[in-house]
Amino acid sequence: MVRIVLDAGHGGKDSGAVGNGLREKDLTLNIVKKIGDMLKDYEGVEIIYTRTDDRFIELSERAAIANRAKADYFISVHINAGGGTGFESYIFNNTKDAKTIAYQNVIHSEIMKAIGNVTDRGKKRANYAVLRETHMPALLTENLFIDNKNDAAKLDSEQFLLQVAYGHVQGIAKAFGLKKKAKPQPEPQQKPSDKKLYRVQVGAFADRGNAERLAEELKKKGYPAIIV
Known part of the structure; x- marks a missing residue:
């Protein structure tokens, strides 16, 4: 079992950076x-969140959550x-831990492949x-600049956020040798009209293979997805 702690930066009274109508x-x-959500499709993964809603959590408590859980990785x-x-991406400046360095190398590379021309x-x-x-x-990722107009336009796109997430997942899976579950978990049925059509743009990725894999991920979860 690989225990991964996912930490969404900021929250509650701490909005983090703001710009171009985004927080x-x-x-x-x-x-x-x-x-x-994507990591649920892999075998032997336990996911722990520091927050799943808009709440403020001290930095020390975020680390403490991971330490109490005896997590294998914190991102x-x-x-x-x-x-x-x-x-x-960042790791602690004094670390000499070979795994920390190796994981950063792998995950950083996979995120760059997924987000394309960035x-x-x-x-x-x-x-x-x-x-x-x-x-x-542990790893901290800084995903574009909210106060840069061009970066913000990407961050305001659900597809781009999917690409960012997909890159993180591909990196984690590669770093820890995770394998996909044989069958996707059943999910509540929804009318097709209830689900957003995702247009996966090939040009937004570093290579077509990543676009095709993300489209397949979405389809497995029951979301209509086409490659354009």
Whole structure:
């Protein structure tokens, strides 16, 4: 069993970064829920969330949740700000743990493959509390810039958020050698009209294979999806 803690950055009174009509706390929760939903399709995974709604949680408590659960991995999802553009990831600046470094390499690479034509700002290190205080390998991702008009346009797209989540999931699955369940879990039936049609745009990915795999993921969950 692989125990993964998913941390949606900010929440409640802490909106995180804001810009272009978007709030970081909303985007991170959206992405994290998508990651968790996709991870349910893999064998031997236990998913723990630091939050599943709009609430404030101290940084130390986020790490404590993971430590109490004796998690195998902690991943914190954020949206950047400050006038830049692109994607970057962080591990604790003093870590010498080979697994932490290896997991960052794999997950960073898979996210970049999934999100396509986006600036790769690199694999970095920082003294962030959630990286410093967790007792297991941990990663913090910064998924584009909310105050950059072009980045924000992507972040305002449900398909792009799906791509971000998909990249995280592909990275986690590859890092931990996860295998897909033989059969998808049954889900409540909905009328086709109740489900949004997802148009998976090939050009938004680094390669067509990722677009095709995401479309298949959506179809397995009962969502209409076409590749355009």
